[in-house]
Amino acid sequence: MAPLMAFARADNRWGLRNHVLVLPLHSALSSTAREIADAIPGAVALGHDWSGEDDNDLERVISTLSGCAANPNNHSVVFLTLETPFEKEIVFRASSMSAQSLLEVSLPQMGSIAALTVSAKEITANLVVQASLEHRVEAPWSAILLGLECGGSDALSGITANPALGIASDRLVGLGATSVLGETTEILGAEHLLAARAIDPEVGKRIVATVARYESSINYEGIDLRGAQPSRGNIEGGLSTLEEKSLGAAKKAGNAPFTGVLEFAEIPQIPGLYFMDTPGHDIEQLAGFAAGHINIVVFTSGRGTPTGSPIMPVIKVSTNTPMFESLTDLIDLDAGTIAEGLETLEETGARIFDEICEVANGKLTRAERGGHQEFALSRMYGTVLG
């Protein structure tokens, strides 16, 4: 097995990438951030639609943006700011979690969007040069914080890609890495099985309580989530019930015991397998992972997706071979080989493990090659009151 090579951060964390992230702290600066990153190879940007609103989702927005900034995959961050108190709180929290360089380019100080763009490009380019001088060094397995994600699930998800990913996840956890299962929507109906694998009764209770809390947050709107799942795309993919979907989705977490439960964007403190309370919306859930300092993701799909992340490499695994063959530039690995009788689950799991190691060591994913850096803020409340 080749050694794991990563970027050592001054605060003892490990980056699997060495990004310079351009992070706007107001929606009006999002297109500017994208323009800056597009102009500088090696820079990444995220865009969002938060305009500094002080509403019920404020804490969630602040923890998401500060957590993303402090993700260990970032060599440094260039914040584009208006210098508001909320923005200062985001930068402060990021600095308290991270030893990386966090620089601010202020619109009021620059005087115009045009001047801000010029200045931020210069700063970003200089940081990219600094980042390029850093080298990977041998890292322990605890350097890996793996996110487990699925989307566009189909009838094969629960018997090919997801359990194969579970084998890779178990192996990593056994080596001392961290693995995080998300998407609360997608374990509805299977929470009792996950709770039974908790390291102690308290963690088991938290898993069940987190799912119940999630469901009630939807039910208060008068909507029965269990009646809205599986989704239309899932049904077209051959899934019949929510329980069938959830039992398959939970397979991504293998058979290791659950060390703990994480709130959205919370950072795991010790290695192990965790469950994080995130929505099933793929891009919002990836934002929760990035803010929780996950540094690599495996995403299984039955229907196919171009999804990537500005911060984490996202490895896509197909559940069926026809989709893998028809969407060649979206998918990194095919687990449909199991259904085709060409591989055992264990063999595919080993292939996924090897791919995680190679991508952790710097191999680009399909999403990275294609420049996919989708991002979305997760909100617990609507943007419209009433």
Place this chain on the structure above:
Amino acid sequence: MRNGFLHDSRGVGIRHHQLILPSVVCSTHVARRIANQVGALTFAHQHGCGIIGEDVAGIDDFFADLAGHPNVSSVLIVGLGCETIQAQELATKLFAVNPSTKFQIIQESGGVEATVIAGVEAARNLDLQFPKIETGSAKFKVGLDLPQEDAFSKELASSISGLGLDVIVATHSAASIDNFSDFMRVGTHVIVSRPSGNQPASGFPLIPVINISSGSGLHRATTQDFDLGHDADIPIILQTLISTIEGTLTKAEMNKMGEIRAPRRVRSV
């Protein structure tokens, strides 16, 4: 006042934007690649999937309103395939009233590169099929986005009406982003905005936004991003409005400013 552009059943526009409309966040990057190649307009958003309840119809209608805006010349919807808001159904819904709509679906097109190639060709064909046609002057709609209604805003609205333009007034307590969405939904051609003092000048894809400074510290520090100063009187505002309708780009258009946020009532799932 210059004539507008005839845009079928959507009416007469003051801009002739081809819109590459991602029907889901997952297709925003592909939409951007297509738009960059053909010189069309697109935007990033985080909607289209993981929505439930009244938001499903709400977001679908919001996208339909974007595609049906009078400043839009033609529309290419780019979907993923498995999302809640289905691109094909959205296109069918629009096509019934607007023949300048096509769609491209990533999962059915052979992946990203194949979608970009097919999308670029479709967009170019749409552009040829629906060229810029000037038409007689129309009754354009103006959105007034202000911190509060007062004597000045009433006089301004009255003066704009005096030019033969329709006026819609909306006030904001913080950012203007949701007012801009509301203006879009009723086919507003141009927006005059005086942002709150703690908000920057901002824009909205599809609709020119004229930003007037409030004179706050932030606005004084970023004077160059505003089309008009805080002391702009009504004749100057009207002159800028007419000039914008006649084709002069606003600062927000030049800076390509503006995110789109659809109104949401329920959390994502």
